Amino acid sequence: MNDLENLYRQVIMDHYKNPRNKGLKGFPHVHIKNPSCGDDITVEAEIINKQVKQVRHQGSGCSICCSSASVLSELMLNKSVDEARALVSKYYAMIKGEALDHPEALEEAIVYQGVAKFPARIKCATIAWKAFEQILNGETDE
Amino acid sequence: MKIDAHIRDLFPIYQQQPHLVYLDSAATSLKPQPVLAKMQEYYEQYGVNIHRGVYHLSYLATEEYEKARRTVAKFINASEEEIVFTKNATAGLNMVALTYGETNLQRGDKVIVSELEHHSSLLPWMKLCERKQAQLVYVPLNNDGQITVENFLSVFDNQVKVVALTYVSNVMGYITPLPEIIRFAHAKQAVVVVDAAQAVPHLAVDVKALDADFLAFSAHKMLGPTGIGVLYGKAKLLKKLAPLAYGGDMNESVSHHMVEVKPIPYRFEAGTPAIAEALGLAKACEVITDIAYDRIREHDRALHAYALSQLNKISGLTVYNPKADIGIITFNINGVHPHDAATFFDQKQIALRAGHHCAQLVSKWLHCEGTLRASFYLYNTKKDVDLFVETVKQTVAFFENILGKQHE
Numbered sequence: 001m002n003d004l005e006n007l008y009r010q011v012i013m014d015h016y017k018n019p020r021n022k023g024l025k026g027f028p029h030v031h032i033k034n035p036s037c038g039d040d041i042t043v044e045a046e047i048i049n050k051q052v053k054q055v056r057h058q059g060s061g062c063s064i065c066c067s068s069a070s071v072l073s074e075l076m077l078n079k080s081v082d083e084a085r086a087l088v089s090k091y092y093a094m095i096k097g098e099a100l101d102h103p104e105a106l107e108e109a110i111v112y113q114g115v116a117k118f119p120a121r122i123k124c125a126t127i128a129w130k131a132f133e134q135i136l137n138g139e140t141d142e
Numbered sequence: 143m144k145i146d147a148h149i150r151d152l153f154p155i156y157q158q159q160p161h162l163v164y165l166d167s168a169a170t171s172l173k174p175q176p177v178l179a180k181m182q183e184y185y186e187q188y189g190v191n192i193h194r195g196v197y198h199l200s201y202l203a204t205e206e207y208e209k210a211r212r213t214v215a216k217f218i219n220a221s222e223e224e225i226v227f228t229k230n231a232t233a234g235l236n237m238v239a240l241t242y243g244e245t246n247l248q249r250g251d252k253v254i255v256s257e258l259e260h261h262s263s264l265l266p267w268m269k270l271c272e273r274k275q276a277q278l279v280y281v282p283l284n285n286d287g288q289i290t291v292e293n294f295l296s297v298f299d300n301q302v303k304v305v306a307l308t309y310v311s312n313v314m315g316y317i318t319p320l321p322e323i324i325r326f327a328h329a330k331q332a333v334v335v336v337d338a339a340q341a342v343p344h345l346a347v348d349v350k351a352l353d354a355d356f357l358a359f360s361a362h363k364m365l366g367p368t369g370i371g372v373l374y375g376k377a378k379l380l381k382k383l384a385p386l387a388y389g390g391d392m393n394e395s396v397s398h399h400m401v402e403v404k405p406i407p408y409r410f411e412a413g414t415p416a417i418a419e420a421l422g423l424a425k426a427c428e429v430i431t432d433i434a435y436d437r438i439r440e441h442d443r444a445l446h447a448y449a450l451s452q453l454n455k456i457s458g459l460t461v462y463n464p465k466a467d468i469g470i471i472t473f474n475i476n477g478v479h480p481h482d483a484a485t486f487f488d489q490k491q492i493a494l495r496a497g498h499h500c501a502q503l504v505s506k507w508l509h510c511e512g513t514l515r516a517s518f519y520l521y522n523t524k525k526d527v528d529l530f531v532e533t534v535k536q537t538v539a540f541f542e543n544i545l546g547k548q549h550e
Contacts, residue, residue, distance in 0.1 A: 004489055005540065008482070013544055036497055038511045039481075060511060062479035118485055 007114035008063070015067035015108075020074055024058045028140040030131040034123055039065040043072075043131035050081045055132065062124050064115065069128035071109050081136055088133050095122055143432045145441045145520050152429075153521050154178065163492040163526045168312050168340060168470055168499075168517035170362045173422075177365060180425040181418040191414055193391055207417055210424035211407075214372055217427040218357070219348040224380065226373040226407040227415050231339040232262035234358030234373030235306070237410070238335050239266035241383040242356070242375075243304060246333075249275040251303040254332075256281040256289050257503040258311040258318075263337035264503070267306050277301070286465055287314050287507060291322045298326060305334045309341035309357075313504040313515065315466030317345070324353050333379070339363055343519065344442060344468045346435040349374050361419065366426035370419035373410075380406040387412040438520050442469040445518045445527055452531040458538040462508055469518035472508075475534070478541045480512045486537045487514075492530055 029044035041059030045052055055076050057069040076084050091109055094100055097116035104110070115125040134140065143149075150156045152174040155164075164172060184206065190197075192204040208222075215222045228234040243266075247253070253267045257280055271278040279302070282293045289307065298305075305327045310317050324334045336357040338347055343364040349357055356379070360371040375383075385392055385403055389412035394402045403409040430438070446469040453461060453471070461473045475483050484496035495515040498505040505512055516530060 002489070004485060008540075009544055017545065038498060038505075062481040064482070118488070120488065121481070121485055124481060 003114050003117050007111065010111045011063060011067045011071075015070035016063040019057075019066060019070040021054070021056050021070065022058060024056050025054070027054065027056065028135055030134040030139070030141055032127050032131045034061075034127055036123075039124060039127050041065060041069055041128050041131060043069060043128050043135065045076070045132065045135045047081065047135070052076045052079050052081065052084050057128060061127070064112075064121055064124040065127050068109070068112060068125050071112075072128050072132055075107055075109055076132065085133070085136055088129055088136070091129055092126065095125055143434075145433065145437050147523075150521055150523075152176070156521075159491070161491045163490070163529050165492060165494045165516040165518065165522070165526065165530060167343070167519035167522075168363070168515065169495055170368070171343060171365050171519055172521060173367065174365055174426075174429050176429055177367065177422045177425045181367060181422045184418045184421050189418075192417055193408075203417060207415070207420055210420040213424035213427050217431065218342075218372075218374060219350045220374050221377065223406050224349075224374055224377050226375065226380070226410045227420055228358070228371045228373050228410075229369060229416070230360040230362070230371035231337060231358045232360075232371075234356075234371055235262050235335065235337060236266045237373055237386050238356045238358070238375070239270045239306075240386055242333065242335075242379065243267070243270045243274075245383070247271075247274045247276050247303055250301065251276045252279050252299070252301045253277070253304045253306060254279050254281060254294070254297060254302055255306050256308070257283055257507050258287070258289060258314060258316070259306070259308055259501065259503070260312050260337060260339065261500045261502070262339075263306055263308055263335075267304070276303075281307075283507060286316075287463070287504070288316045288465075289318045289323075291319050291326070294323050295326060298330070298332075300330055302327070302330065302332045305332050306337070307334070308337040308339075309347070310338075310344065310468060311470075311501075311504070312340045313470070313472050313499050313501050313513070314463045315340075315468045315470030315472070315517075316463070317341075317467040320352060320354070328353065340468075343430075344435075344438060355379055361423035361426060364426055365429055367416075367419045367422040370416045370423050372423070375406075377406065380410075383410075385409045385412065389413045433520060441520055442518055445469055445522055445524065446471070448524060449516070449518075449527045449531065452527065453534065456531075456535055456538060458542060459534065462513060469522075471516045472513045473516075474510060474513055475538050475541060477545060478537075480514045482541075483514055483537055486540070487530075487533055490529065490533045492533055494530075 027044040027046040031042040033040045039061030044056045046054040055073040094113050153172045188199045188202040190199045192207045211225050215225045327334050333355040336354045338357050338359040342359040357374040362368040392409045392412040463472050480496040497512045
C-alpha cells in the first residue's frame with residue numbers, strides 16, 4: 001500500500017465516517033475558511049481553570065480537514081492549556097516532516113505524519129488545529 | 143505546423159517533467175520554446191527601456207514593443223491604438239469598470255452578468271454597482287448551465303448600460319452566443335465587455351466581427367508569459383476614457399498644476415511596462431497562428447470526445463458539463479471531496495484543478511462544494527487521456543472500497 005492509501009485508509013475509515021464531538025454547543029469558538037478549497041470549519045472549546053474540558057467542531061471540507069478536527073477533539077480532552085499548546089506545536093512540526101521527541105504524545109493524530117509527503121494538503125490537516133490554537137490564545141470570534 | 147507526436151518538443155517543461163500529465167491549461171498553459179527564446183532575446187540583446195531613450199538600443203526595444211502591439215492587434219483584428227497592454231485579463235476588466243463604468247454608470251442603471259463569470263468578470267461590476275447604487279442582474283442559466291440569447295433577453299431592458307459576460311466559461315466550457323447578444327445589446331445602446339481569457343486559447347477572436355466594445359484576455363493561458371494581458375477597446379470608447387493610473391510615459395507634458403496625457407493606447411500604460419512579456423505574447427500569437435486555430439479545435443474536440451466516452455463507462459462519477467463546447471471536463475467522484483481526489487491524481491503526476499476555479503457562483507449553481515476540472519490543450523495526447531481515465535478508475539475504486547458505494 002502506498003503512503004497516500006495508507007493515510008487515507010486509517011483516517012477516513014474512522015474519523016471521517018464517524019466524527020467524534022461533532023456539533024456546536026455554544027462555547028467560545030473560532031471559524032476558519034480556506035477559500036481556495038472550500039474547507040470551512042468552526043471549532044469551539046470549553047476551557048475551565050486552564051483545562052480543556054470539551055472540544056467541539058462543525059463544518060465541511062475534505063476528509064483530511066474534517067477527520068483531523070475529530071481527532072483533535074479527542075486528543076485535547078482534559079489537557080491543560082499549556083499541554084494543549086505543546087501538542088499543537090508538536091503536530092505542526094510533525095506535519096512539516098520534522099523529527100519529534102515523544103511522537104506518541106500525539107496519540108491517534110500521528111497518522112497525519114503522512115501529510116508531510118503531500119505539502120499541498122498541509123493546510124487541510126492544520127485548519128482545525130489553527131482554529132483551536134486561536135481559542136487557546138483567547139482570540140475567539142465575536 | 144501540425145499537431146502530432148512532435149508538438150511536445152516545442153514545450154521544454156516536458157524535458158524536465160517527462161511524466162507530467164498536464165490537464166490544467168484552463169488555469170494556465172505551458173509555454174513553448176519560441177516564446178521563451180523571444181523573451182531571452184530581449185534581455186540579452188536589447189534589454190533597455192522603451193519610449194524614452196534616444197539611443198539605438200532603446201529605439202530597437204521600442205520598435206519590438208510596438209511591433210508586438212501590431213501583432214496582437216492583427217491577431218484579434220483590431221487596430222494598434224485599440225490594444226492596451228495590461229497585467230492580465232483581471233486588470234483589463236477592472237480597468238473598464240473603473241474608467242468606463244465609473245463615468246457612465248448611474249444610480250438605477252443595470253449591469254448584466256452571469257453566474258458563469260470568473261470572479262474577475264463579476265467582482266469589479268459588483269463593487270461598482272454597490273458604489274453607484276446600480277443593479278447587478280444575472281442572466282438566468284438554462285438547465286445545462288448555459289447562457290442563452292433567450293434568457294439574456296428575459297433580463298435585458300432599457301436600463302441596462304453594461305453587459306459583462308464571459309466568452310467561454312472556465313468551469314463549464316460553454317461558448318456564450320455573443321454575436322447575437324451583442325447585436326441586441328447595441329440596439330439599446332448597452333456596452334458589452336467580454337472576458338475572453340478562456341476563448342483566445344481556443345477560438346479565433348475577431349473583435350470587429352464580434353463587435354465587442356471591450357474585450358480582455360491574458361497571455362498566459364494562450365502559450366504566452368504571465369504578467370501581461372490585453373485590453374481591447376473600440377477606439378471611440380477608449381478616447382473618452384481618462385487614465386486609471388498616472389505616472390511616467392503616459393503624459394505628453396507636465397506643468398505645476400496640469401498634465402496633458404498621451405493619445406490612446408499610451409495614456410493607459412503608465413510606468414515601464416512588461417516589455418519582455420509583450421514580446422513573448424506576440425510570439426505566442428505567432429505560434430498559435432502557425433499551428434492554426436482549426437487544428438487546435440480539431441485536436442481539442444477529438445481528445446475531449448474520447449475522454450468523455452471513456453469516462454462514461456465509469457460508474458460512481460458525475461460529469462457536470464457533458465455538453466461543453468471546448469475541452470474542459472468538470473466532474474466529481476461521487477461522495478469524495480475534490481481535494482481528496484486531487485491528491486490521488488497528483489501522485490500520478492496528473493495536474494488538474496480542484497475547488498471552485500475562481501467562479502464560486504458556478505459551484506453554487508451546481509450545488510457542490512467544488513469540482514475537479516481537467517482541461518486540455520494542444521500538447522495533450524491520447525496517452526494523457528488514458529492515464530487520466532485510468533487514475534479516475536483507481537480513485538473511484540479506492541474510495542468505494544473504504545467508504546462503501548456512493549449513490550448519486
